[in-house]
Amino acid sequence: MIRGYPAGAVREAELPLLEAGQPLMRRAAAALAEQVRRRLDATRRAGGQAPRVLVLAGAGSNGGDGLHAAAMLREAGLDARAWALAENLHEEGAAALRAAGGTVTPLSALDAATTGEELARTDLLLDAILGLGGRPRVPEHLAPVLEAVRGSGLPVIAVDLPSFVDATTGQAAPAVLPAVVTVTFGAVKAGLLLGEGSHLAGDVVPVDLGLGPHLAATDRDVLRLEDADVATAWPRPGREDSKYSRGVVALLAGSAPYPGAAVLAASGAARAGAGMVRLLAPEAVRTLVLGRRPEVVGHPAPDEPAPDQGAAESVDIAGAGRSHALVIGPGLAPEDPRIAAGLAVLRGDVPAPQDLRAAVLDAGALGALAPGDRLDSGPAEVVLTPHRGEAERLAARLGLDPELPGPELARALATALGATVLLKGAVTVIAPRDGGPLLAQDDATSYLATAGTGDVLAGILGTLLAAGLPAPEAAAGAALLHGRAGRDASHGGRVPLVALEVAEHLPGVLAAILAGGPETTQGAR
Known part of the structure; x- marks a missing residue:
């Protein structure tokens, strides 16, 4: 059975580990990079060029997860870069990507021509704009970029959850990028099992960060039966x-x-x-x-x-x-x-x-x-x-x-x-x-x-x-x-x-x- 937790419960469970100095972001980024590598293993461009990954990076930890994963991908021989869709990026993550030879392009430099050319050279997108704090509303200044991304038809992996989806309720903005896979960290979020969030998430891959001992089951959680649950409970004569x-x-x-x-x-x-x-x-x-x-x-x-x-x-x-x-x-x-x-x-x-x-x-x-x-x-x-x-x-x-x-x-x-x-x-x-x-x-x-x-x-x-x-x-x-x-x-x-x-x-x-x-x-x- 899958158990989805409200955003507040996940934040509370993370606190003891963060206070203890646990490298949660590094673990999350490593798991994310591994999922990307698995998906792109068979992809090689003409002339033997490595597949290209583009990170849509927002501010805060979610953007940091995506930027660190991009740095790890470059170290593994893939071509990874990022668009900065917020004024202030996660500094350590951005520095790691630049140190690995990747570029971070600011939103102000993304005109229609540049955006189209970059997307045409991309094989996979990482949606790392917003995470647990996301709300079902897209700021006007991001709408053109998201429209161009949707129009490209490129596969999207969501980082923790699709951006602009409420992590607790699953309510989503109309412009959300549908993901083929959502790599979610620490615990499945309730919003990935409800409403539009369930549809937009695609396949959900949970990554264990050690939050289990700090997550208490409550009536605010959301459950989903899987095949194994039905097989176990099925009344056999x-x-x-x-x-x-x-x-x-x-x-x-x-x-x-x-x-x-x-x-x-x-x-x-x-x-x-x-x-x-x-x-x-x-x-x-x-x-x-x-x-x-x-x-x-x-x-x-x-x-x-x-x-x-x-x-x-x-x-x-x-x-x-x-x-x-x-x-x-x-x-x-x-x-x-x-x-x-x-x-x-x-x-x-x-x-x-x-x-x-x-x-x-x-x-x-x-x-x-x-x-x-x-x-x-x-x-x-x-x-x-x-x-x-x-x-x-x-x-x-x-x-x-x-x-x-x-x-x-x-x-x-x-x-x-x-x-x-x-x-x-x-x-x-x-x-x-x-x-x-x-x-x-x-x-x-x-x-x-x-x-x-x-x-x-x-x-x-x-x-x-x-x-x-x-x-x-x-x-x-x-x-x-x-x-x-x-x-x-x-x-x-x-x-x-x-x-x-x-x-x-x-x-x-x-x-x-x-x-x-x-x-x-x-x-x-």
């Missing part, structure tokens, strides 16, 4: 297991307007390994689902309340039989009686199915939540799965600020409702109901932004909850599997997909993870 002991998922899904949602949720649950999938739905929906998934067990349930009954009384969820997790809402309108019945179970107002321990509220069920609702006092641990629009609408109903950044919005909803919140997006953020560390998964492709993929995710999550995984880990694991299956279904994110293909690619993704195969998405290495 034993010889004595049955369909009931493996976990039963009950779906309250599918309606006349959206019958396919039940097919997709059932497929996600079944392909993720549920011992049994039940479906509470009207006859037309059950017929459609059983035609695609004959292993599903169907139970009659109306999508409109009986004339002589209230909505909740029209559906007997406990009477459907033993169920470990409920998935409520895919393809349902907020006024569907199955949602009212499900919420009544979760509040403890009516009997729950035998062995019920968890529930997922998705789609229409989110629209039925109201101010004053609490989901942490009933028989099940609840996970909400909104996308950004649903989260904003729910926040507005609850009197919360719908404009909060994603991680803060997820936390606010989790606190208000007493439920774990899985906020879907380019980076999926999971806020535990108890206020513990956020989890952030960046495993997906943009092609997952299509109708029905959220129903598949709800089914996968229901299966992991039914198997007994704690809600935050189940949510992060489901997001990883769903994202990875989407990438496979879209051939590495190159072509469109449809939702059912995501479910059908789950076994292949799981097989690779459980066999310890290579990861197929970017992330910290």
